[in-house]
Amino acid sequence: MLRIVAARFVRDGQDLMAPFSLELGAGQRAHLEQPSARCAMVAARLAAAIVKPTFGAVTVGDFDSRLQPAQAKRLVGFVPRGGFCGSEREFRREIGFRADVWNVERAAMLREAEEILAALRGTPLAPASDAYVRGIALALAPGVQLAVLELPPAGLLEALAALRPALAGVATAVAADRATPAAARLAGSMP
């Protein structure tokens, strides 16, 4: 589902994240640790095919993020730090936007997003920020096979996996020991 090979992201001669490789199948999850929050954000966006690696390769499904970014992004549900929507009204508007660009039925997507929203709100792991929960519900459009969580609260990736067992997931985090290079830690796989 996700294959990252020796990915580096370089701007102005500087690496903006620690290089890493990662391979994930359907239903597998990984916690990707980076030396800083900024590095973790870049790594998450790289895994979500939003930014392209300067060196190395990122493949989502069968699609190379550099050559077929739109096709790769269709399979990814990306949740940025802070979520996407500040209000319920904005949430409904974004559902419409996503249903249109993902080419799925609006009513079905809204129903599914509200189910996810209700399920996440009911878990003790749900983060305090409503915007973040809405961001997750938004990201999981029908057809999404990989969730990428940018600096999520602890345990959220597992809560998500319980809701959608077949979904592959990546969560980025700041390494406790900031001196260590990036480590992609496979957190286990769902049946």
Add this chain to the structure above:
Amino acid sequence: MDAAWLARLCVSLVAGFGLGMLSSRGGAFEDHLSAALAALWFAVGGTLRVDVRDGMYFAAPLYGRQLARAHALVALAGAFGLPLGATLGWALRGAPGNELAPGGFALTLFGAAALSAVVALSATPRSGGARAVYALLAAGAGAVTLIPYFTGLRDAAFAGFAAALLLGFFGLRAFGETLARYDPIG
């Protein structure tokens, strides 16, 4: 598009309407110049406030050119506020021949505003000096298409509008390229 965007659109419509109603019958040079300057101001200023850096847009499965077209629709809708208001003002003021006849000033004004808005889009993902340079370029590009009209050339409005269409096409392509290369890394 949000409440602030709608408020700016209303302000530009009202400003255009006021300029149109207050201009002298037959359309004096100064009246048209003030309408042109106001149209460029609203087109560039309004477009600079379009938020193209929202992560949501980049997470969507769209190519840069598709995103560029969507943002251009918003920018153009905002930029047409003043020309539309002015056109209504000229129509209601009476004797609108100089502005609303085929090849009149209204056509030039719409073209210049549209071009400025499209070029100004390339400033939106940038910051600092590059942003200011693109904003000036946008105003300058719009002003260039007004030159034939203000210098009194024959068929000036059509020439200005054609130039705006051509330059606008390249401006939109350049913005699409900018978005395709833009890295939303916070």
